[in-house]
Structures are given as structure tokens and as C-alpha cells.
Amino acid sequence: MIRPRLAAVLETALYAADLPRAQRFYEEVLGLAPMFADERLAAYAVGASVLLLFQQGTTEQPVRLPGGCIPPHGAQGCQHLALAITAAELEAWVAHLAAAEIAIEERTQWPRGAISLYFRDPDGHLLELVTPGLWPNY
DSSP states (O other), rough: OOOOOOOOOOEEEEEEEEEHHHIOOOOOOOOOOOEEESSSEEEEEEEEEEEEETHHHHSSEEEETTTTEEOOOOSSSSOOOEEEEOOOOOOOOOHHEEEEEEEEEEEOTTTTOOOOEEEOTTOOEEEEEOSSSSSSSS
């Protein structure tokens, strides 16, 4: 049997202790525009994928919809999310994060030429801005 292929990662989820605070960070610091938001979640387009921010504790029960059900899910502790940036915008991001008083935890140079900037969101999730050259497909 031939295995069907996967096209892309469509959604990534992070869980926030204070969803409005997380929304402010992702909208004001990272410049994301919400596609959808309510008291349970906020959804943001990031390229061809979607970043979902959930209020902690709101995904532990099934969500019943007219067309079916979303099973329970969640995560605990610090999570990691890498966001692609262009090499030309790397120093602009360094300056932008400094202006927003966001500390860069690490700046890493990778063997294939990529550079990663690591910093934290208000919930302690490790965010990474990375230039091309990290992986064979990026």
C-alpha cells in the first residue's frame, strides 16, 4: 500500500495562562492579526499555517460542533515555536525586540548558515526567529 503524503503543518497550538495578555504580545510584538478570537482561543495566520493560542484549561473537554467534535487536547510547561524570517530582516528584528524590551536569550549560528534568535513570550514559551539555512527544506 502506498502511503498518502502530508502537504504541510497547518496548525500549531500554544496554551496561555492569560489569553488577553498573550494576544497583546503576539499582535503588538510579532505583528500578527487575528483571524478569529473569542474567550477560548485566538487564531493567527503565519504564512500558510495557523497559530492557535488557547486559554489554558479550555481544551480539556470535547467541543461539540454541528459537523462533529474536536477531541480534548492540551500541553503543559514551556513549548517551542520557530518562525521563519528573511536574513535581510534579522537585524531589524533584533532592534524591534530591543525596542519592545524583549530580551534575546540566545543568538545561534547554525552550520548551514541560518541564524536563530531565541526569546520568550509572556507564558515562558520559547520562540525562535530563524533565517534560511537551518534545515534542508528551509
